[in-house]
């Protein structure tokens with residue numbers, strides 16, 4: 001029997017951290033090596049003790065996980081990535097909202113360890129990423145607008161997934177400008193993609209791309225019904241990355257294998 005992949009979990013008491021701990025238990029061939037959060041108060045999540053993030057380095061040394069899964073914030077994610085690089089432990093992050101310097105810091109870590117960064121671990125979103133470029137290319141001259149909707153506690157806008165989809169749309173060459181919302185005298189211009197971020201209630205995550213022209217419209221929509229879908233994908237990624245060499249990976253690498 002193959003030994004279970006041992007996984008460290010950051011942000012353990014957050015919305016996603018809790019889901020990750022549950023998904024590791026459901027996976028069948030993974031187990032939680034340890035879990036940390038910024039300032040835990042003696043909590044447990046699904047029976048797993050949550051230790052202070054300040055002990056992350058010593059927990060890596062003591063428990064020797066094969067991978068760490070991180071859903072926190074950009075600042076902490078790059079600190080965790082650096083500690084993983086120092087300890088030679090693979091790092092999987094679903095955190096979004098990185099700036100260019102923070103992305104460069106993740107790349108630095110990827111020079112030493114396997115690093116997988118994906119703004120969305122839902123398989124349906126990956127399918128959408130795969131087809132959106134072709135859809136836009138097939139409808140030249142059509143207007144493109146993207147609407148993403150998330151819960152009212154989300155920090156970054158637009159979402160990491162929206163930015164990933166926009167990159168795919170722009171790769172076609174017809175679109176080069178992102179217009180974030182509209183107000184006042186703001187007619188649509190050629191080459192622009194309207195981007196709209198809605199924040200309300202406890203909505204898990206929705207992304208819709210509208211293509212309109214020629215007296216018709218096409219709407220491509222992904223709706224996550226439960227955060228468990230993201231957590232399951234991240235655990236699949238951690239199980240996969242444990243055997244990889246240093247480098248930058250994304251979720252497509254896991255699915256395509």
Ligand SMILES: NC(=O)C1=CN([C@@H]2O[C@H](COP(=O)(O)OP(=O)(O)OC[C@H]3O[C@@H](n4cnc5c(N)ncnc54)[C@H](OP(=O)(O)O)[C@@H]3O)[C@@H](O)[C@H]2O)C=CC1
Nearest residue numbers: 011014015016038071072073076094095096119120121230
């Ligand atoms: N790739 C994907 O599929 C998905 C990505 N995400 C992304 O994951 C991230 C987390 O989302 P979510 O779980 O909803 O957020 P939450 O706010 O619910 O949880 C974040 C967790 O990270 C901890 N944390 C935040 N900042 C720090 C810090 N500086 N140092 C140490 N710990 C920190 C928080 O601790 P504390 O409790 O002390 O605040 C909390 O436990 C976001 O970037 C989100 O966009 C979310 C869903 C899916």
Ligand SMILES: O=C(O)C1=N[C@H](C(=O)O)C[C@H](O)C1
Nearest residue numbers: 096119120154159160161205
């Ligand atoms: O913060 C969230 O909740 C989510 N964030 C990710 C993003 O920014 O794309 C993925 C998902 O939509 C949920």
